[in-house]
Amino acid sequence: MTHVIDHREKLIDLKNALNRVILGKTELVENVVVCLLSRGHILLEDLPGLGKTTLAKALAIALGGRFARIQCTPDLMPSDVTGFQVFDQNKREFQFLPGPVFSDILLADEINRTSPRTQSALLEAMAERQVTIDNLARPLAKTFFVIATQNPVDQHGTYPLPEAQLDRFAMKLSMGYPDRASESQLLKESVGTASMDRDELQSSVTIHDLEQLQLEVSCVAVSEPVRDELMNLVQSVRENRRFSNGLSPRAVLLWQRLAQARAYVHGRDFVIPDDLRDVAPGLLSLRIAGHSNASATIESILSKVPVAPMVVPSKAGSQ
Amino acid sequence: MTERPDKMLLKCQFLTTLICMCSIILIEQSRMIPGSEPNRLQLWVAALACPFFAIIGGMISQFARSNRLIYLMFCAMGSIPFAEMLYRWQSGHSIPTLEKNLMLAIECLIVVMCLFTQQWKIRRLSLFLAGLMAIMSFAVIPEMQGLSMGVMIQIIVALPLWLYFEHRFAGPRRIQEKVDQTIEEPAKIRIRNRPAVLRMMIWITILAVASYLLKGDRQIRYVIAEWVGSSGGTGETDEMATSGVGDGPNEVAASQNAESVGFTDSEIYLETDRPSLFDAFNEQYGEPFKRQKVERMQAMGPQNMKETESRPKENLEAGRTFELQRQQADKSRKIEDRPAIALAFVQGPADTRLKLASFDQFDGKTWSMEHDCNDNCQLSSEIKTNKSCWFCLHYPYPVTELFQETVNHKIKLANLDTSVLPAPANLWKFHVGGIRESEMFGWAGVNVIRIKDRTFPAGTTLETQSRRVSRKQLIQLHFHDLISKSKHDKHFQGNGTDILSVSVRNLVESWNLGTERSWIQVERLISRLKNHAVLETGLDSQRIEANRVPLEQSADPITDFLVDRRSGPDYLFATSAATILRTLGYSCRLVSGFYVDPETYDGKKAHYALTSKNLHFWVEILLPNSIWVPIDPSPGFDTEYAHETYADMVFIWGWFVVSWIVRNQIAILTISVIFSIIFLLRRWLYDQVIVFYLNTVPVACDRSRVLATVRHLEWRAGRFFGTRPLDRSFRYYFQSLPIQLEKHERLIQLGEWAAYAPLEKGADYKSNEIREICQKAVSEMSCSFLRRFKHSKGGEQ
Known part of the structure; x- marks a missing residue:
């Protein structure tokens, strides 16, 4: 318990740092942190100029890890992402030049503008945290984390992400416009500031801490009724027509891990039904077919399943 | 699709x-x-x-x-x-x-x-x-x-x-x-x-x-x-194919033909072996018990002798009286003495009673028939066709709405030697063979028709039309003015009270028949009587006779039947019903005749065969508008009413319910007031019970205490702000309420812990702290607080 509280202060520190950059988006920031803790990747989808890239960069700076960025243009090659062998004339041998995936935080900007060929280069990296080049598997950082952005409008010359790619993301989040107060604050702060202030973004969380946090998140307890509720939710999702491809076990595992992370962020070491339902929209909006009315559909799916009953857990059911 | x-x-x-x-x-x-x-x-x-x-x-x-x-x-x-x-x-x-x-x-x-x-x-x-x-x-x-x-x-x-x-x-x-x-x-x-x-x-x-x-x-x-x-055919295409029904007209017609050998004029029928009604009674119920008088002749002195002026009493015809004390029927073994199968055949609706004799006077042991047959009823002829003539009975009262159904019967007299016309109650029209003169008929009793100076020949076919009363109308009848009619005093018979013994009167009182005279009371009496005693048919009575005091020796047959034996033949049921009804203030009489039993239906010939087993006793009761209605107190026999439609049944049940409510109005009012108070205060009572339970009863563990508290608070809030949707957690629900609930954050956290944390994990608070938190929450978020909040919110909106 004390351990949790100890690390939780660091988490609050991280959230505060992000909140200072992205004003008035506490929920979004929380979701980002939850994803981070559950080792899931994030797809940010919104209109241009709402701060997607800013958020990603701020996260990298706050964690202090290696940050890499790919600007996904149509002519980007897979080797530009993963890295490639070059022949060293002096040593007369091939030498590996690591690509941007060999980092702690990878920002894939405008990911749907690059060709599927390049997009699929990310599949292995995101799922297994390794890349295989010339029959040699090269492991990535343990905390490897992808933030991809995409633009929902202006679809000319884009390649929509395939299901295989989408399933590897944990959440699809959208930024949304800041409220009036936040925007006013933003304007006020921009006067006299040339660029992002790195010092201000420094937080006490390091990459090493993140690893530790991710370990602790995986230990958050899930009681029997809550797990039953998760199964009911999954059932309800799979019965819906919009989820024609169903919900993969990978997604279900992710769902539980996201809920654990949210419980951890809220200072609990057990999952409650609110955790499940809070992370559901981000998780499900990635996997729903079609764009129209996604949130209403997800809402109706969730509303069909009753929350876990409030009963004293039996001895047999506890873990 | x-x-x-x-x-x-x-x-x-x-x-x-x-x-x-x-x-x-x-x-x-x-x-x-x-x-x-x-x-x-x-x-x-x-x-x-x-x-x-x-x-x-x-x-x-x-x-x-x-x-x-x-x-x-x-x-x-x-x-x-x-x-x-x-x-x-x-x-x-x-x-x-x-x-x-x-x-x-x-x-x-x-x-x-x-x-x-x-x-x-x-x-x-x-x-x-x-x-x-x-x-x-x-x-x-x-x-x-x-x-x-x-x-x-x-x-x-x-x-x-x-x-x-x-x-x-x-x-x-x-x-x-x-x-x-x-x-x-x-x-x-x-x-x-x-x-x-x-x-x-x-x-x-x-x-x-x-x-x-x-x-x-x-x-x-x-x-x-x-x-x-x-x-067997109907005789429409082949006269020889008929089953026998409808032969009557031919036989009567034969009497008008000089060359005919029809049996109506033959003298062999004057002395007949056919059983009369009296013989049929004796066969079914046994002969009247005759006391063996031990008498000794003793000469009287001339001072005791007196000459009488009046003539000695007329010897009454057999069948004009009926004694309750009877002995076993003497069943002859000779084949020539065996009764023929059928006394009469009937076509028409079953469950009908054909009246042959009615008795008014009762002295406790013997019913006797009325002698003055002068009734206001008039007989008139109505010529219908060349062959037959219908006779109409004109009653002194108008045809009321009590009658809802007209029933037709065809009766063929086979073996019964009777001068009385067997007809259903409330006879309206009849026709007998080819008889065209109304002078041929006389009265055998009130509304009972007989043929004068002779008996009906075997094979005579009668057709009757009678009316049936509707139960729906009877139930609505008022019996208030019944006593004032002095005309039917002999049927009312105030001496009924003398006939009934004290024990019988106590028994009747225990039946709780009510004081108000109504058809419902009559039906109640009949149903009590049916449940009280067992009906004995001829064979049963012999078996039971063996270890009981024989009925013929009892001094008071009704008491013996109702109090001691509680089983007996149908005439005792009818007699008891009639006597009790008379003491209750109704006019009624005992009636005997045939019961058309549905069991005896002959499917091939499409008629009912009546034997002496069909002889039956029942009661006729006088309604305020001078109509006699048959009621049957014997178990297994229904009172005949007009056909009931489903609407009538619903009405009758409704009538029963309403009259029951009116009778028990005070009890119902009290109970309903109590129940409505409980109903109105049900939430308050439930609340009090739960609060009492939370405060006093020791709870198994902290978790169950917390959960019980949370559930109860949720129920309270649900009363005023709508219940929690199933897909919302209670934290979400409490936070959505328009009440400041920051104080209860601890309780909500405890609730989450209690419901979803693994068992190994203890609470952040001690047991007595948890108890305190729970009690504080229950007292602060009281119903009155919530109600005030709701009303003030509603006022603002």
């Missing part, structure tokens, strides 16, 4: 249901008075009932997707008549015949099946049943003549619609069936039974039309009876 039934199909089904229901209701209503047209009121009832049935039917067929429910409904509806039969059997009423019940069951089944016409199998079954019912009602049961026309209407209306469905919607379903049954028998599926159905429809229509053209509506049955080999 197969999930949704076609809209067109549903509409058509609605229409079928509606029309079928309509026709059934119309028939049901018109069956009340045979041969009469349904009047305007009944049409209105039908018109109002139809949409109701149609909506219900549509709803049921919408929801009843599963086959199990359909079967359940079939079973339920089909078993209603049999359940009624069982109930009647249990409660000692007479049981309707099995055929009648079968018909009713089939009718009910057809009604249910109208709701499920979209199902192919059920449609076939209902067609089959409807056809079966039509044929049965034509040929088997005479009382179903009216109903048979109803079935015809149903079939003729429903068949084209059903066939239309089949034609219209055959395509998709056939394909579906093909898929189901693979490709084994595609050709057979295509044909199905449609030709059979069509053929049946055509045949039934032709039969109906032909019958109607030949005989008219009333006697369709006879046409069928001519065709059915076992019926």
Whole structure:
């Protein structure tokens, strides 16, 4: 318990740092942190100029890890992402030049503008945290984390992400416009500031801490009724027509891990039904077919399943 | 797309249901008075009932997707008549015949099946049943003549619609069936039974039309009876084929023919071996017990002798008195003394009582018949045809609405030697053979007709028309002015109180009959009496006789019967009922005659055979408007009423409920006030109970205490702000309430811990802290607090 509280202060520190950059988006920031803790990747989808890239960069700076960025243009090659062998004339041998995936935080900007060929280069990296080049598997950082952005409008010359790619993301989040107060604050702060202030973004969380946090998140307890509720939710999702491809076990595992992370962020070491339902929209909006009315559909799916009953857990059911 | 039934199909089904229901209701209503047209009121009832049935039917067929429910409904509806039969059997009423019940069951089944016409199998079954019912009602049961026309209407209306469905919607379903049954028998599926159905429809229509053209509506049955080999024919086509019924006119006519050898004029019938009513009584109930008087002659002195001026009393005719004290019937073993099978034959509705004698005076042991037969009733003749003459009885009272039904009977006297005309109560019209002179008839009692100076010859056929009273009207009658009529004093007989012993009067008081005179009271007395004692038939009484005090030696037969033995023959039931009714202030009399038992129905000859076993005793009660109505207190016998429609039954039950409420108004008022107070305060009471439980009863663990508290608070909030949606956690719910609940954050956290944390994990608070938090929350978030909050919020809005 004390351990949790100890690390939780660091988490609050991280959230505060992000909140200072992205004003008035506490929920979004929380979701980002939850994803981070559950080792899931994030797809940010919104209109241009709402701060997607800013958020990603701020996260990298706050964690202090290696940050890499790919600007996904149509002519980007897979080797530009993963890295490639070059022949060293002096040593007369091939030498590996690591690509941007060999980092702690990878920002894939405008990911749907690059060709599927390049997009699929990310599949292995995101799922297994390794890349295989010339029959040699090269492991990535343990905390490897992808933030991809995409633009929902202006679809000319884009390649929509395939299901295989989408399933590897944990959440699809959208930024949304800041409220009036936040925007006013933003304007006020921009006067006299040339660029992002790195010092201000420094937080006490390091990459090493993140690893530790991710370990602790995986230990958050899930009681029997809550797990039953998760199964009911999954059932309800799979019965819906919009989820024609169903919900993969990978997604279900992710769902539980996201809920654990949210419980951890809220200072609990057990999952409650609110955790499940809070992370559901981000998780499900990635996997729903079609764009129209996604949130209403997800809402109706969730509303069909009753929350876990409030009963004293039996001895047999506890873990 | 197969999930949704076609809209067109549903509409058509609605229409079928509606029309079928309509026709059934119309028939049901018109069956009340045979041969009469349904009047305007009944049409209105039908018109109002139809949409109701149609909506219900549509709803049921919408929801009843599963086959199990359909079967359940079939079973339920089909078993209603049999359940009624069982109930009647249990409660000692007479049981309707099995055929009648079968018909009713089939009718009910057809009604249910109208709701499920979209199902192919059920449609076939209902067609089959409807056809079966039509044929049965034509040929088997005479009382179903009216109903048979109803079935015809149903079939003729429903068949084209059903066939239309089949034609219209055959395509998709056939394909579906093909898929189901693979490709084994595609050709057979295509044909199905449609030709059979069509053929049946055509045949039934032709039969109906032909019958109607030949005989008219009333006697369709006879046409069928001519065709059915076992019926014996009706004499329409071949006079020799008749079963005997209807021979009477020929015999009487023979008497007017000099060359005839008809038996009416033959002197061998003057001295006859045929049993008279007196003989029949003796055979059924045993001979009157004669005390063996031990007398000694003793000479009297001349001072005691006195000459009398008046003539000695007239020796009364046998059969004019009836003693309750009787001894065993002397059953002769000689074959020539064996009774003939039937005393008379009857055609017409069963369950009727044919009156032969009525007794007014009762001295505790013996009933005696009235002598003055001068009644206000007048007899007039009404010539109808050349052959026969109908005689009408004119009563001193107008025909009231009490009479709802006219019943026709044909009676052929076979073996009974009687001068009295056996006729049902409230006789209205009769005709005897070829008799045309009303002077030939005299009075054998009040409203009892006899032929003067002779007995009816064997084979005489009588036809009677009588009226039946409706129970619905009787129940509404007022009996207040009954006592004031001095005219019927002898039937009222104030000395009834002297006849009944103290123990019997105590018994009657314990029956709790109520003080107000009404038909309900009469029925209550009868039902008490039926449940009180057991009916003995001839054989039973002999067996029971063995270890009891013989009835003939008892000084007070009624006390002996009601208090000690509690079993006896029907005349004791009737006598007890009559005497008790007289003490209660009703005018009544004992009546004897034949009971037309449905059990004795001879299906081949379509009549009831009456033997001495059919002799029966019952009671007639005088209504305020001078009508005598038969009531039957013997177990297993029903009082005869006019046919009750379903509307009448509903009315009678409603009347019972209302009168019961009026009688027990104080108790009902008290109980309802208490219950309504409890109902109004139910939430408050529940709240108090739960709070008491939380505060005092030791709870198993902290978790259950916290959860009980949270649940209770949730219930309280639900009263004022709507219950928690199932998909919302209680944290979300409490936070959505328009109340500041920051203080209760601790409770919410505890609740989450209690419900979802693993068992190993303890709470952040100690046990007594948890208890404190819970109690504080319960007291702070009280109902009055929430209510005030709600009202203030509502005021602002």
